[in-house]
Amino acid sequence: MNRRSLERPYGRLVPLTATLACLFLLLPVVFVVAFSFNDGAYFQWPPRGPTLRWYVNFFESERFMTATEHSLKVALIVTPACLVVGLPTAVAIARGRFAGRDLIATLLLSPLIVPGVVTGVALLALFTAVHGDLGLGRLLIGMFVFGLPFAVRTMVADLLGLDPRLEEAARNLGATRLRTFFLVTLPQLKSSMLAGAVFVFVEAIDNFSISVFLTDERSAVLPVVAYQYIRDFDDPTVAAMATLLIALSCALVFAIERLIGFERMMHINRK
Amino acid sequence: MDKENRHHLWLTVPALLSIGLLFSAYGLFGWTSFYRATPGGLGVGGDFTFDNYLRIFGSWRELAVIGETLWISFALTMISLVIAVPMALVIARSPSRLVRSILLFTLAVTFLSGGVTRAYAWMVLLGNKGLINLALVHLGVIERPIRLVFNWLGVSISLVHFLLPFTVFTLVGAVKNLPLSVEEAARNLGATRMTTFFRVTLPLLSSGLVVAASLTYSLALSSFLFPLLLGGGRVRMVANHIYERLFVAYDIPFAAATSAVFLVLSFVVILGFAGLERLVRKVVVR
16 A cells, blocks of 8 residues: 555545535535524525515514523523533532442433423423422523533543542642642633533523423523524524624634633543 | 542533533423323323323334334435435535535525524425416426425425534544555456546445444434424424423423434434444444
8 A cells, every 4th residue: 555545544535525515514604694584584596686684673672682691591590500500510420439429420310311291391380380480490400401411421431531640649748639620620621611511501502302392472582582583484584693602602613612622522522 | 630630520520510400400391200190280290101292102103203214304304315415525625615616505504594584485485376386387397386384394494404514514534534545456457437536435435334324314413493384283303292292282291202312313323324324334434
């Protein structure tokens, strides 16, 4: 075998499939952005020229604005809550030696494989049984309970991969356990905490299957209102909303790249 | 040191409360499956009964929804894997940082842009007068628009789009861990690229493939939003069925029984995948 083929890690079929797959993935994202500026309620070719009508529609709709406020509120409360509760839990699972540790880990991670609809209906049944009319509180509790395993899992994987010698060195040099944790361990967990936070944040804003059960007219959130709008009307207002969400996710991706680098975060997610 | 590690138990108390809440919800919900719905509202009452379960196992319609969900999820998992392997190979091995970044950014932006966004985009794209039909007619592939939405085809296209980032992200780590030297040895000994891929790369990757398949499968099983929007009531998966039992028929006990049957089946499938992974690792790694 010659040198050239050693340098090429794969044949032509692999990059061809990957390129097609990328186009497939980007198609709806690019399309919905373009569609949001189309001056017409239906899709047509050639597209009619740029308008901000649907954005005006979105921002002037009281339903969409209240839903945006609710969604942001849920995401901004649930994300830090999951991190604050998840971090000590992850430390206990990764480092602790106590009876039932494995059982706790299994129980904690099991909701990850329960379909969202089942979790949603089950929580609805519980809230109905205890007459818990908590308004937005239902969704706050639901999203917290649902998001916690994500946060814990990424942090446990990261903790298990740390080099224990760094912490031993700090301890040998006289740092207390608490000081070692905050000055040596915690900074190393930066990328998994960020990954966990992004996951919980996106889930809190975008989750449909749980939100649809735990919200009502007064506590409606973005995905549910968007679904109802798609069902009842036929114009690109939802495309405007989608474009704003895509812009937000682009901003998140760039922030991650600047903060820790995407490839590094992927490396962490290996487990 | 050991004593301090034992104190770690206290750190889990808030998480245990959260888990306790969730499991009492599951428990209560499961318990209602043994009762009957009271007419009007979301009430439950009557005597302890297995009626709801008998109704599921005695009705072909109920079993068909579950069977269809299991089958279509399997097919979608396989399709996602076939597309995901080349993508993971490029992300893990491409010598160009730019190429790797483009793929990662594409996956990340798609992944983060949300379910409703993507389901809506596919609805408009795949519609009778949508871009896809328009392009196919223009290119002469078809004579007049074909139905791409409100059937399994539309639901499947949008679901593969939803599942693919998850599959690729779980595969990348496994591909990165492959020892390149073994493949190079195979090539040096005269194996073609195809032979090397199928007889060296894939077997080495099999454990990672099973893990990725298991995650993709459990996500596919629980799909709800995509069949709801792109199925238009004609195509239903179990999650949609449960939702209808609840919000159309107001029958909590029957919805609970369906959820319980479905949950047990998903657990069996996931345990099956875990067993398969252990088996594969034993056979391949030896």
